[in-house]
Amino acid sequence: MxxxxxxxxxxxxxxxxxxxxxxxxxxxxxxxxxLQKKGVPGGCVLDFDGxxxxxxAATGRGRPDRAWPCFHTRLYRWRSGGSEFGxxxxxxxxxxxxxxxxxxxxxxxxxxxxxGSAGRVASNxxxxxxxxxxxxxxxxxxxxxxxPPSTFVEADAPLLDQVQARLRRLRIxxxxxxxxxxxxxxxETASRIALYRRKGIVAVEMEAAALLALAxxxxxxxxxxxxxTNEMARAENDFEKGGEAGQERAIRLCEExxxxxxAMPE
Numbered sequence: 001m002x003x004x005x006x007x008x009x010x011x012x013x014x015x016x017x018x019x020x021x022x023x024x025x026x027x028x029x030x031x032x033x034x035l036q037k038k039g040v041p042g043g044c045v046l047d048f049d050g051x052x053x054x055x056x057a058a059t060g061r062g063r064p065d066r067a068w069p070c071f072h073t074r075l076y077r078w079r080s081g082g083s084e085f086g087x088x089x090x091x092x093x094x095x096x097x098x099x100x101x102x103x104x105x106x107x108x109x110x111x112x113x114x115x116g117s118a119g120r121v122a123s124n125x126x127x128x129x130x131x132x133x134x135x136x137x138x139x140x141x142x143x144x145x146x147x148p149p150s151t152f153v154e155a156d157a158p159l160l161d162q163v164q165a166r167l168r169r170l171r172i173x174x175x176x177x178x179x180x181x182x183x184x185x186x187x188e189t190a191s192r193i194a195l196y197r198r199k200g201i202v203a204v205e206m207e208a209a210a211l212l213a214l215a216x217x218x219x220x221x222x223x224x225x226x227x228x229t230n231e232m233a234r235a236e237n238d239f240e241k242g243g244e245a246g247q248e249r250a251i252r253l254c255e256e257x258x259x260x261x262x263a264m265p266e
Contacts, residue, residue: 045085045088050090095210137199144213179208188204
């Protein structure tokens with residue numbers, strides 16, 4: 001049997017600098033697209049499902065940032081309560097989410113919130129509900145390029161406390177809990193679901209472990225939210241988010257989370 005430590009995924013020197021940098025990629029994209037250099041808002045959102053971007057654009061609040069140089073995505077800006085935020089949709093999956101997060105931080109982002117649909121694992125909770133992810137089980141590959149192997153990656157506790165306190169004052173309801181991050185959504189087996197349910201995990205998603213690993217490795221402010229909306233497409237009302245009202249709740253949750261994060265001292 002092979003020594004697990006010799007496997008490529010588990011044998012990275014996470015302290016060795018990378019050759020390929022997000023800054024260089026963005027500069028190359030700028031040159032090719034002939035774009036002016038322009039920073040992004042301090043608070044940004046990764047909207048994995050893309051529905052919040054569509055809603056902001058449809059209601060006239062979101063406008064595309066023509067100077068965003070990423071080869072793969074479009075950045076939209078919107079204003080709320082005197083603040084401007086940025087949002088990128090469709091960044092589903094750990095590798096893509098981290099690629100875009102790295103680009104945002106290289107472009108001036110100071111605080112990043114991610115949000116997307118998740119499947120219910122806990123048997124005592126009824127979707128839909130929002131989860132503030134305090135730790136994520138690392139059943140994906142991207143996080144192992146940022147942190148040494150471990151079962152979970154932890155979110156920054158003071159950051160969670162700050163956000164949770166603000167949300168509580170505003171009477172915005174979220175559940176602070178653990179999730180399971182997987183690269184293979186169609187390999188969520190009954191035995192794995194039962195195992196992780198016993199470990200206290202409430203939901204399964206595809207990005208949090210990687211984003212939290214990036215945050216821990218590079219000392220970035222990252223908050224991962226999940227909108228638990230389904231039971232893996234096995235219930236009649238799966239993936240129901242509450243229509244436009246549900247989208248407005250999700251947008252406000254992101255806005256207030258970012259305000260709390262940006263208010264923290266450096």
